[in-house]
Amino acid sequence: MSSAPLNEEEFKKKLTEEQYEVLRQKGTEAPFSGKLVQPDKDGLYRCAACGNALFAADAKFESGTGWPSFDQALPGAIEEVVDTSHGMRRTEILCAVCHSHLGHVFDDGPTPTGKRYCANSVCFEDLDVK
Numbered sequence: 001m002s003s004a005p006l007n008e009e010e011f012k013k014k015l016t017e018e019q020y021e022v023l024r025q026k027g028t029e030a031p032f033s034g035k036l037v038q039p040d041k042d043g044l045y046r047c048a049a050c051g052n053a054l055f056a057a058d059a060k061f062e063s064g065t066g067w068p069s070f071d072q073a074l075p076g077a078i079e080e081v082v083d084t085s086h087g088m089r090r091t092e093i094l095c096a097v098c099h100s101h102l103g104h105v106f107d108d109g110p111t112p113t114g115k116r117y118c119a120n121s122v123c124f125e126d127l128d129v130k
Contacts, residue, residue, distance in 0.1 A: 005098050011049060019122045023049050023100035026085075026092075027120075031066025034121020045070075046125045050098035053077060054124075061111065067103065067118050071111040078117070080105060093117060 006014065011024050021027040045055040045068070054077045055070045063069035076096055083092035083104065093102045102119045109116035 005050070015049060016122070019048050022120045022122050023047075023102075026101040028103075029067075029120045029122050034067065044074075045119075047095040047098060047100060047102070048123055048125050049100040050095060051125065052095050052097040054095065054102065055117065055119075061109075063109075063116055063118070065116075065118060068121055068124070069109075070117040070119070071109050071113045071115050073117055078102070078105075093119070 008024065012020055015023060018027075018029065022029055042057045044053045045057065045060075046053050053074055055073055059070040059072045061069055061071060073093070079094040079096050079099065081092050081094060083090045090104045090106075093105050094100060095102060100123065102117075102123045104118050106116045106118060107114055
C-alpha cells in the first residue's frame with residue numbers, strides 16, 4: 001500500500017479501464033461477471049486502487065445478487081456516504097484510504113449483522129490468501 005494517495009492520472013495508469021470506471025467514476029460491473037462472486041477462499045479482500053484491506057473472507061456469503069457480498073467490513077476500512085443517484089437513496093461504500101467507490105451496503109443481510117456489503121469484483125486485488 002502506498003503512503004500517499006495517488007492522483008487521478010496515477011490511478012488511470014495503475015488500474016484497468018474497467019477498474020477505473022468502477023472505482024474512480026462510480027460505475028458498476030455487470031452482475032455475475034466478476035471473478036470473486038463465490039465465497040470459496042480464505043484471506044483478505046484488498047482495494048485494487050490502494051491495497052487497503054477491506055473485508056475478511058470469512059465475512060463473505062453467497063447473496064444470489066451477482067456481486068461479492070460481505071456481512072461486515074474490517075474496522076475502519078470502509079466509509080459510508082448517502083448516494084441519491086439513479087432516483088434511489090442508498091448507502092455507498094468507499095475505501096477509507098483512497099475514497100474509491102466499492103459498491104453499496106444494504107440492511108437485508110442474512111447474518112446477525114443484518115448487513116450486505118455488495119461490492120464489485122473489479123474493486124479487489126487478487127485475494128491475499130492467508
